[in-house]
């Protein structure tokens with residue numbers, strides 16, 4: 001069977017973008033693929049995390065996976081730092097990838113800002129660790145939001161360069177010349193890029209300083225309704241056709257969220273709401289968001305109150321992940337020429 005890998009950073013409050021762009025899409029895949037869902041705590045520390053916040057956020061991401069419907073007996077759910085092979089392969093990839101590739105990443109440029117000499121070295125090397133996460137399991141499919149597309153292209157470049165640089169050794173070891181496979185991004189649907197509720201040109205993000213910019217998975221019904229009510233929009237009513245959303249980033253975003261939450265297309269949503277004002281649409285969207293997120297949020301809250309169970313799931317997942325990861329690393333060490 002083909003393998004799916006994806007991960008989420010425990011770097012703050014999970015939001016609607018993480019849910020619609022990633023977590024929710026993970027659930028149906030577990031019936032068709034061999035799935036590995038990781039809480040990437042080593043990625044999170046590329047920017048400073050208070051240790052207690054990191055522990056809490058790690059359990060929250062794991063709880064969100066399970067609350068959303070991922071079955072930890074079927075899919076592997078674990079946190080990255082428990083499987084040291086991620087760090088080991090990332091080091092090899094640091095020596096394969098070129099610095100210039102890393103400087104070109106838009107996420108690095110966005111996060112480093114004007115301060116690019118004073119961010120952690122880990123932030124620059126982030127895509128190399130991400131390539132290790134995926135390729136350690138020889139995963140072929142990676143469901144992510146649109147913002148991760150460039151990192152996935154880099155993963156392919158790293159895999160290819162490794163296969164090329166070590167082609168003679170791979171052959172000598174009697175291994176498949178395409179030792180690391182080509183990964184396919186799975187980026188589809190109306191919710192690949194949910195935008196901030198305050199600014200339709202910025203993506204909804206955990207690290208946005210404004211809490212009003214995102215709907216958190218742990219927000220209560222009242223909080224969700226207030227944030228949607230206050231969301232920035234233009235004064236025009238909703239258009240009747242999708243073309244009418246062009247140049248209206250905020251309207252486009254809210255219609256996209258409605259579409260994703262109701263499993264409809266934007267055209268279907270506009271067929272229903274075209275010509276209506278925000279006074280009608282926003283309460284309808286709030287009601288829908290509460291009805292979809294409410295059960296997930298309730299289950300998440302229950303699970304985070306039982307850290308022993310969550311930690312048990314992560315430990316069991318890590319044991320299963322490590323077994324696969326070590327098979328790959330044993331081959332990689334031989335290919336590279338490390339003596340054991």
Ligand code: AQP
Nearest residue numbers: 008009017018021022144145192193194204205206207
């Ligand atoms: N706004 C979004 N719309 C759709 N998908 C999104 N994702 C993130 N934001 C959106 C997807 O969620 C998954 C987990 O993301 P991550 O935790 O690895 O890091 P990120 O992409 O950097 O997420 P954030 O929330 O924006 O965090 P910060 O603020 O720390 O950068 C990925 O599949 C991502 O595509």
